[in-house]
Amino acid sequence: MSMREIFEEMLTGGHPNSLGRTLEVVDAVLADRARFADLMDTYRSEDEVVRLRVSSAVKRVTVEHPDWTMDYMDRLQSEIADLDQPSAQWTLALLFDYTRHLMSQAQDERAVAIMKRNLMENDDWIVLNNSMKILSKWAKGDAALRAWLRPHLVRLTDEPRKSVAAQARKALALVEKAST
Numbered sequence: 001m002s003m004r005e006i007f008e009e010m011l012t013g014g015h016p017n018s019l020g021r022t023l024e025v026v027d028a029v030l031a032d033r034a035r036f037a038d039l040m041d042t043y044r045s046e047d048e049v050v051r052l053r054v055s056s057a058v059k060r061v062t063v064e065h066p067d068w069t070m071d072y073m074d075r076l077q078s079e080i081a082d083l084d085q086p087s088a089q090w091t092l093a094l095l096f097d098y099t100r101h102l103m104s105q106a107q108d109e110r111a112v113a114i115m116k117r118n119l120m121e122n123d124d125w126i127v128l129n130n131s132m133k134i135l136s137k138w139a140k141g142d143a144a145l146r147a148w149l150r151p152h153l154v155r156l157t158d159e160p161r162k163s164v165a166a167q168a169r170k171a172l173a174l175v176e177k178a179s180t
Contacts, residue, residue, distance in 0.1 A: 003038035008045050011053040022053045026060045033068055036061060040072050043080055043088070051083065055091035059098075066099045073103065077110045086124035093118070093130035097137070112138065112145065119152055128156065129167040136171035140178045150175055 001009075007028075010021040029035045039061070042054045062069040069076070076095060080088055096103075096111040103111065112135070119131040132153060139145040153175060156168035 004041040007042045011050045016049045022056050025057045052087040055087045062098050070102050081114045086127050090126040090130040093134045097134045132167050132171040136174040146175050
């Protein structure tokens with residue numbers, strides 16, 4: 001049995017909102033960097049709950065070792081960005097923020113494009129909140145990004161979901177402050 005299959009088995013089952021054995025997987029990866037490749041391969045699982053837990057594990061590893069994640073940035077920005085799964089999308093925004101200081105200009109531009117797409121096309125409240133939060137933070141020193149972001153934030157201030165509207169107001173305040 002491959003390590004990917006072992007990770008998939010460890011991340012299967014239980015309540016979808018629970019971590020299951022995610023922390024055990026994180027510990028295994030932190031103990032052996034080579035296992036990060038197996039964790040990333042587990043994103044190919046057919047099981048949405050497994051992929052949710054993979055996102056959680058990747059985020060936790062990235063917090064400890066953002067440089068490890070850079071080995072997979074191009075894959076994150078292509079294959080993983082194309083997953084039709086909110087947990088992958090909202091995790092990407094966080095991963096991009098944790099690793100931005102290590103990204104090439106091209107990777108940075110792709111990260112912004114992915115978060116913009118998610119802000120325009122996604123309806124998941126966590127995807128929207130994380131995309132707004134990170135884009136408004138990154139827009140501080142980027143007039144073009146602020147100009148693009150402002151109308152999207154204004155639109156989302158009228159969002160019926162209170163957390164989305166609140167995050168839009170907070171992000172808009174950051175963008176407006178950076179413009180002065």
